[in-house]
Amino acid sequence: xxxxxKPAAAxxxxxxxxxxxxxxxxxxxxxxxxxxxxxxxxxxxxALAHPGLTLTVLASREHAGRPAAELLPGFDPRAVALPxxxxxxxxxxxxxxxxxxxxxxxxxxxxxxxxxxEHPALATAPARVIDLSSDFRDGGTPAAGGPAYAYGLPExxxxxxxxATRIANPGCYPxxxxxxxxxxxxxxxxxxxxxxxxVSGVSGAGRSPALKTSFVELEGGASIYKAGTEHxxxxxxxxxxxxxxxxxxxxxxxxxxxxxxxxxxxTANARLTRPVSPDEVRAAxxxxxxxxxxxxxxxxxxxxxxxxxxxxxRCDVAVTTLHDGRTLLATAALDNLVxxxxxxxxxxxxxxxGWPESWGLPVHGSPW
Numbered sequence: 001x002x003x004x005x006k007p008a009a010a011x012x013x014x015x016x017x018x019x020x021x022x023x024x025x026x027x028x029x030x031x032x033x034x035x036x037x038x039x040x041x042x043x044x045x046x047a048l049a050h051p052g053l054t055l056t057v058l059a060s061r062e063h064a065g066r067p068a069a070e071l072l073p074g075f076d077p078r079a080v081a082l083p084x085x086x087x088x089x090x091x092x093x094x095x096x097x098x099x100x101x102x103x104x105x106x107x108x109x110x111x112x113x114x115x116x117x118e119h120p121a122l123a124t125a126p127a128r129v130i131d132l133s134s135d136f137r138d139g140g141t142p143a144a145g146g147p148a149y150a151y152g153l154p155e156x157x158x159x160x161x162x163x164a165t166r167i168a169n170p171g172c173y174p175x176x177x178x179x180x181x182x183x184x185x186x187x188x189x190x191x192x193x194x195x196x197x198x199v200s201g202v203s204g205a206g207r208s209p210a211l212k213t214s215f216v217e218l219e220g221g222a223s224i225y226k227a228g229t230e231h232x233x234x235x236x237x238x239x240x241x242x243x244x245x246x247x248x249x250x251x252x253x254x255x256x257x258x259x260x261x262x263x264x265x266x267t268a269n270a271r272l273t274r275p276v277s278p279d280e281v282r283a284a285x286x287x288x289x290x291x292x293x294x295x296x297x298x299x300x301x302x303x304x305x306x307x308x309x310x311x312x313x314r315c316d317v318a319v320t321t322l323h324d325g326r327t328l329l330a331t332a333a334l335d336n337l338v339x340x341x342x343x344x345x346x347x348x349x350x351x352x353x354g355w356p357e358s359w360g361l362p363v364h365g366s367p368w
Contacts, residue, residue, distance in 0.1 A: 028128070028353060031057035031100035033088055033107060033115075036071055038203045039132050040106035043342035044072060048080055050346060050360030052353070056100045059088045088115060095125045102128040104345060109133045109232070116142045128352055129166050130345045136168040137236055152348040154357065155292050156182055156244065161351040169348065172340025173198055173255065174236040176266040178244075179295055179315050180332035183288035184270070184281065185244040190328065191271040193250040194241065198266035199258045201306075204336045218259040227254045262337050263306030268330045275325035285319050293358045294339060294347065304333030307367040311335060313343035314363055338362070 030047055034040045035058040047053040063071050068082035075082060086094075094100060103126040105112040113135040116123035123129075124146040136142070136149035150160045152167040156178055161167065170178070177196050184190050199222070202213045212223070225231075234253050241249035282300070289295040296316050298304065304316040315334040322329055334340055343361055350357050 026353065026355070027052055027054050028102045028349065029054050029056045029100045030102045030104060031059060031091055031094070031126075033059045033091065033103060033105045033112070035068075035085065035106070036060040036063050037106050037108075038337055039341040041072055041074075042337040043104055043106060043132075043345060045074065046338070046342055046346055046361065048075065049362075052355060052360060053346070053349075056083060057091065057094060058083055058085045059091055060085050061088055064090075089119070092119055092121050095121055101126060102130070102349065104349075105129065105131045105133065106342075107133055110135060113142070116146075120145060127165065128349070130169055130348055130352075131167070132169045132341055132345060134168075134171060134232060134236070136166070137170065138239070139168075152344065153178060153240070154344075154347055154351060155179060155289075155295055156240065158351065161348060162354065164352055167345075167348045167352065169341065169345050170240075171233045171236055172200070172204055172264055172334070172336035173231070173233040173253070173266070174240055175340050175344065176264050176315065176332040176334050177237045177251075177268055178240045179334075180266055180268045180317055180319075180330040181241060181270070181328075182244060183285045184272075184319075184328055184330065185241055185249075186288065187284055188245065189272045189274070189276055189281075190241070190245065190249065191273055192248075193252055194237075194268060194270045195252045195254075196237065196266060196268045197254040197256070198264055199256045200264050200336060201260040201262040202257065203262045204264070204340075212257070218257065220259065222256055222258045224254060224256050228252060231255055260306065262335055263310060264332075264334055264336050264340060265304060265306050266332045268328070268332075270328045270330075272321065272326050272328055276321050276328075277325050278320040281319050281321050281328065285317060289317070293363060294361075304331050305367075306333050306335075307365070309333050309335050309339070309365045311338060311362060311366040312364055313339045313347060313358075313361045314365065315339050335365075 064087040069077040123142040141148045147166045149166045149168040150164040153170045237251045285297045298318040317332045319330045
């Protein structure tokens with residue numbers, strides 16, 4: 001079991017107060033690498049609303065030299081000072097000038113690892129690095145040197161995050177799957193294999209144009225892709241559950257693309273090591289998550305909805321058992337761009353800096 005954080009009511013009070021305990025207002029100066037992508041833009045949106053974060057650099061290879069207000073049309077330059085977008089390589093000179101102390105890499109998978117190898121200063125010099133790609137989720141150390149990366153799923157592995165200088169942000173599907181299964185896994189109830197099915201909004205595929213994510217291909221339909229063990233997130237799911245239970249856990253995964261911009265709705269099924277009643281499994285989930293401000297366990301007869309968590313850092317979970325208590329049915333919904341990416345990165349950054357974990361993050365959804 002991880003060390004519990006403050007109860008949700010206390011966390012909400014801190015969230016509303018929008019200042020760390022003790023009233024000391026600190027700041028982190030953040031460079032966003034890959035600011036033109038969906039997760040980069042979402043991180044910028046959340047960071048601008050966070051009282052402890054200052055966006056000092058926005059970097060994008062394709063959009064260097066453009067005013068940030070053009071790259072990020074949702075932001076009003078009259079309300080906040082936005083830096084001009086720079087080339088990623090400009091970050092090296094900015095390191096020497098102490099322009100930023102925190103680097104958030106929102107790049108496609110493989111790009112941050114390559115860039116860090118080509119420019120070792122980026123891998124070793126910043127005080128803090130959070131990588132939203134899969135490059136270092138296995139806990140690896142960059143080829144260019146520097147600290148190893150801690151895996152940043154606070155609800156499961158919080159103790160390794162406080163004071164960390166390098167964090168690998170989890171994937172969106174593994175976040176939902178792990179939170180759906182965590183209490184049952186910690187109780188020792190799960191037998192492999194675990195079967196997971198999930199629908200995802202199109203933003204999960206990234207911003208680069210592709211036929212499969214075009215309007216005509218998606219509108220009015222849904223499609224399965226990379227089913228079985230083909231999806232890159234299967235290994236991450238297996239690693240998380242194996243870490244929780246102490247032995248390898250095999251997964252099967254059926255991801256599905258649906259015509260919505262954001263959101264993940266996930267269902268997980270597993271055989272149980274002993275009969276567990278619906279009331280018992282729900283009580284275990286309530287007890288495990290009672291102090292987690294970003295995980296809400298729904299009551300009997302209620303099931304997660306993507307619209308309820310849209311634009312929030314919350315994951316909604318519902319659970320029951322079937323077949324005389326021998327089969328687990330666990331479900332979860334989250335916003336893939338917030339709790340599945342940028343919001344979780346800020347949650348991790350708060351932990352890195354010793355700030356209240358929920359500081360500056362939205363807990364309420366925007367369902368319309």
